[in-house]
Amino acid sequence: MSDAARATEDDVLRVEIVNDFIEVRTAIEQVLSGLSPANLSEEDAGTVQIVLAEVLNNVIEHAYADSTEHGPIEIECRACPDELELRVLDQGLPMPDAQVPMGKSHDLDVDLMHLPEGGFGWFMIQNLTRDVKYFRSGGRNVLQFWLPTGASGKVA
């Protein structure tokens, strides 16, 4: 494990990357490797991957949309019984309306050519997490949420 992923004395795992899609892979790897003492099931590890990928992709695509320089993204993760507490912090643009998108389910009963090719991210995040909160702190965006663990192998 690199220095970027380390459990501190308060048991919060911290990982830092910059706004590049390839770095999202690194962040996911480091978080999952840092969480190995929590013995996540394969299903839960998959959920962590899905949620982190969508949250981090959103930061890169939207918060750092205009960014020509490398912007930092910090991930903080704490393993609690039956859930993970996660915080993602960035120094990019604030979220529009300071609101977390609810994420809507798409109408798929449409002509082939009208099938959606995007807009799945927030829907999956909202589906797989609880109590998603967004706020600004010290000029940074903070997204905080809980991810239930202990999955038995079924999609909720």
Add this chain to the structure above:
Amino acid sequence: MDLSTEIEGARQIITVNDSRIDAAVALEFKEKMREETESGHDYVILNLEQVQFVDSSGLGAIVASMKMLGKGRKLALAGMTPTVDKVFRLTRMDSVFPIYASLDEAVAA
């Protein structure tokens, strides 16, 4: 992004020889799918047995590939691993593709 093609009778099997179709490679995947499917086979099986993870960008790129084939041609998905399967089920995109548990099953269908 490494794709390889095999022809099985009237069908084309495209195998993804990578473990992820995510935002870092989604555009490249779409472009390679365009090249691979130029041959014009009516039935294309996308073999996802080696793919461990697909994010929403990767999912969008797979949907875009199906649209690229157009109405007369079909794209079937084979060998989805558990996390990939979860992404398709969550977004209900599992309802728009023919899906087979393995490549063998897709070829036998």
